[in-house]
Amino acid sequence: xxxxxxxxxxxxxxxxxxxxxxxxxxxxxxxxxxxxxxxxxxxxxxxxxxxxxxxxxxxxxxxxxxxxxxxxxxxxxxxxxxxxxxxxxxxxxxxxxxxxxxxxxxxxxxxxxxxxxxxxxxxxxxxxxxxxxxxxxxxxxxxxxxxxxx
Ligand SMILES: CC(C)(COP(=O)(O)OP(=O)(O)OC[C@H]1O[C@@H](n2cnc3c(N)ncnc32)[C@H](O)[C@@H]1OP(=O)(O)O)[C@@H](O)C(=O)NCCC(=O)NCCS
Numbered sequence: 001x002x003x004x005x006x007x008x009x010x011x012x013x014x015x016x017x018x019x020x021x022x023x024x025x026x027x028x029x030x031x032x033x034x035x036x037x038x039x040x041x042x043x044x045x046x047x048x049x050x051x052x053x054x055x056x057x058x059x060x061x062x063x064x065x066x067x068x069x070x071x072x073x074x075x076x077x078x079x080x081x082x083x084x085x086x087x088x089x090x091x092x093x094x095x096x097x098x099x100x101x102x103x104x105x106x107x108x109x110x111x112x113x114x115x116x117x118x119x120x121x122x123x124x125x126x127x128x129x130x131x132x133x134x135x136x137x138x139x140x141x142x143x144x145x146x147x148x149x150x
Pocket of ligand 1: 021076
């Protein structure tokens with residue numbers, strides 16, 4: 001797998017993964033505007049010309065919010081999510097980010113375990129954040145203090 005910056009040619013594939021993976025999927029237009037946002041960094045993992053994972057973060061000064069992170073269904077459980085998070089964390093760190101925050105449904109045990117493996121800690125709860133009315137956990141990682149797998 002090779003990591004690349006998201007660009008317009010990958011947007012239809014990423015939008016299709018969003019529809020399969022996310023309760024509230026981003027549309028192609030939403031992805032396009034994220035791509036055009038100078039504060040955002042979006043990456044895709046590509047294998048054999050096909051997008052197998054993607055993720056990103058949006059930066060504000062020294063902090064960044066992790067945006068959607070996903071691996072295609074048939075490739076989950078093979079360490080790709082870990083490679084993707086390691087890449088996002090190391091890119092954020094190398095451009096001066098010192099705190100990463102994300103929101104994840106409290107039901108999403110796989111994603112929570114992935115984030116905890118990198119040292120993310122629970123920083124709060126957002127009540128009924130998702131349309132399906134599950135709460136969201138807010139998780140935070142202070143860079144330099146977590147488990148450094150980058
Ligand atoms: C969350 C997601 C990105 C993980 O990607 P993945 O490639 O399957 O993850 P990996 O194989 O790299 O596993 C990394 C860690 O995640 C955790 N994990 C992965 N799948 C898991 C599962 N089914 N149950 C519990 N923990 C799991 C484990 O801690 C694992 O580490 P370990 O192998 O050392 O135990 C993937 O499941 C996904 O795309 N889900 C749908 C989209 C989504 O929910 N994104 C998060 C939105 S906030």
